[in-house]
Amino acid sequence: MHINPTQARHLPPAIHARFLEAFAHALHGVFLWGAVLSAVAFALSWLLKEVPLRTTLHRVAEVSSEQAVSGGTGAEALADLAESRATEAHGREEIAR
Numbered sequence: 407m408h409i410n411p412t413q414a415r416h417l418p419p420a421i422h423a424r425f426l427e428a429f430a431h432a433l434h435g436v437f438l439w440g441a442v443l444s445a446v447a448f449a450l451s452w453l454l455k456e457v458p459l460r461t462t463l464h465r466v467a468e469v470s471s472e473q474a475v476s477g478g479t480g481a482e483a484l485a486d487l488a489e490s491r492a493t494e495a496h497g498r499e500e501i502a503r
Contacts, residue, residue, distance in 0.1 A: 409425075
C-alpha cells in the first residue's frame with residue numbers, strides 16, 4: 407500500500423491511529439537492525455590490518471614557464487625526477503642491508 411502524508415491526514419481517526427502505530431512499529435525494527443549492523447561492522451573493523459602511512463613526500467616534476475609556453479614536455483625535469491627517485495631507492499636498499 408502506498409500512501410502519501412496528505413492522504414494519511416485525511417484517513418478516519420481510528421484508521422489514522424492504527425496506521426501511525428503500524429508505521430512506528432515498522433520503523434522500530436529498521437532502527438534495531440541498523441544498530442546491529444553498525445555494531446557488527448565496527449567489530450569487524452578491529453580485524454583490519456593496519457597499514458602505516460608514508461613518511462616521505464615525492465617531488466613533482468615542475469615545468470618552467472618558458473617550457474610551458476613553448477609546449478615543452480619538461481624532459482629535463484622528468485629526467486631529474488627519475489634520477490632522484492632511483493637514487494632514493496638505491497639509498498633505501500643500502501639502509502635495508
